[in-house]
Amino acid sequence: MSEYLQEIRDSVRQVVADSGLAAGHETVWPLAVELGWLLTSVPEELGGLDLGVAGTSELCQELGRGLTEIPFIPAVLALEALSHCQWSDRASWIERFTTGELVSAPLVEADLSIDRSGVDQVLVSGSATAVQSAEEASHLLLWDSSSECVLLIPMQQPGLEFIKQSTWDEARRLYDVIFNEVAVDSSLVLATDEVAGKLIARLRTLRNFSLAADAIGASSALLELTVEHLQTREQFGRPLALFQALKHRCADMKTVIAGAEAMLQDCLRKFASQLGEDVVELKSKTAKYLASTAFLQVAEEALQLHGGIGMADEHPCHLFLKRSLLSEHLATSDMTCEVDLATSFLVGTEG
């Protein structure tokens, strides 16, 4: 790990430790801006730290450990899109979005239709779900693969509505956004046609890796919490950690996390510079799937191993459980991933 990355990761770790679990947007976002977290993967020539997807993954992992509320992943996606578009003024946009102005993006595929027939504007209709912190955002990054278009859309304008969804996991702050023939100036279109196709693959891949890292961080923190509980809680005159039946379940949790983590690191090592390629998107899907299923397993086990206290609202166990249940359905849901992985593989063996 480079010195820069280590430094910035330590700053995230420090903030997460100081502000506590599921720390709010108001506390953490200003620090994220001030400490330069958003610059992590921005290329050097655009004023960033150039630490790439490996860098943002480290940060996502740390933020995941703390179930932190800030919309870091969507902001990273928007900055990635800007860094890889042809806009002449992209540097000033990047500056806006790294110095306080908030940009968001949906954490699942949006259901959009983008009419590109107009000369100076495009018309956006449809809806996007799982848009983090939409209310605070000035812009959203949107894409649609069938109309081959990636664009930024300003939040405040006619035809655009947003609705806060109160999810079980409160620390994601998800919104639905509805677009009713929203007119967007053509200058806000980041990419179209084939270029858009590549960019979309890149963004989905990055989203998968980020969510995988987030889930790995959260599951590692939860395993630590669980082991600590078993070490301190005594029954039958001994700590629960002495019972092999429970130790082995912790070992199994460690093993699934290790598998998911190795997959993510393997991908980052091999594919960090090939983010727009189909085969890499598939690998990123595998990484996200392994991480979110590992997180689910750990969260389910953790609740059981905590016993009664795990059912109490005052204990953080449930926050991790709810995050894991939500993560299962972000990007591509686990069930769909299973089918997709098999189908891509079978198509490969036919060729």
Place this chain on the structure above:
Amino acid sequence: MSSDTTTRQLREEVRAWLAENVPADWRRSMTGVEQEAFVAAQREWFGKLAQAGYATPHWPQGWPGGGRSLAEQKIIYEEVARADAPRLILYFVALYHAACTLMECGTPQQQDKYLPAILSGEIWCQGFSEPNAGSDLASLKTRAERRGDKYIINGQKTWSTMAQYADRCLLLARTDRSGPPQAGLTYLLLDMRAKGVTVRPISQITGDDEFAEIFFDDVEVPIEDRVGEEGQGWAVAQATLASERGLTLVELSQRMRYSLSMLAEALKENGCYDDPVARRDLGVVIAKVDAACALADQYLLKRISGEEAVGDASLVKLYYAHALREFTRLGRKISGLRGQYAKTFVRGATQETGNWTLDFMNSYNWSIAGGSNEIQRNIVAERMLGMPREPKSWRWGEG
């Protein structure tokens, strides 16, 4: 020359050699044959590999084929997996366990005597496990009594792979019954042709008999065949067990990945290619196989960079064993009732043969042998997660 170029060259070289030399259709020729034919085929394959230097890449510089870095060894194993070459099951203990133990703990005289013999095809077996000492290896009871310049061996070993063909045995025996169990063990090299050695193959649930029991009845071992000092056997045995750690599973997890196509075939053959449930199950297995490969690779990278931590090897083994179980279970499910018709098996095959019920049963080798899943979980929980060790004070009648 850059390291990228050298590794690419090595890869191409190995790939070309394998394409030329892997016995064509060995799976078919090894199906349903008697073990003698298998042994002959293994001898021939070992001879070829040894001559090309690919049997001993892990040996030190100066030995034929030796002096390869871990990264180079990895390339060789990946290519062997890719070429679906037969595994050197018969020589594994000799090439890894015996050779690495001798290199690390043997005297120059022992090295001079035994290493060239291994290179020329001597077969070795391991005499560690006993009927009453499996996971609790240190409790073993086979006795080695010192008489002048000899040890006299009495007792029984079990689960010794291919012992019926072995020339020599790596024997862990008890020289002292006082004190803690680990302290009284001594490591010996035993001639399997010596008087008083009886080998009885164990007929397995798969119909194969890869393992055997070994009985020792006043067998003499000269004192110069002791490795390490008397009472230091436990430490020497650790060197034996560490010798193959990591590399084997890099190869086997790669083989599992290449074998995924067998599941695609099974879906077709059994009319469930488009079955959405079967597809989901396949997706789960694909992801787990990917993770097993990534974990084995990462482990080897850690070993190369000297960052290996206690327990890392256990994670690799636990994950591989799990992925293999899921893989073979799915094959068994897909193949339906037809998968229950007993088929003749391929001798010396890898873990995945498409004979699904047999493959499924064989997958237990990986969750039981070489430190069972339960032992690995103890290591992970105690050494990685810092959970307390088992209390040791239990006695019959106290529970």
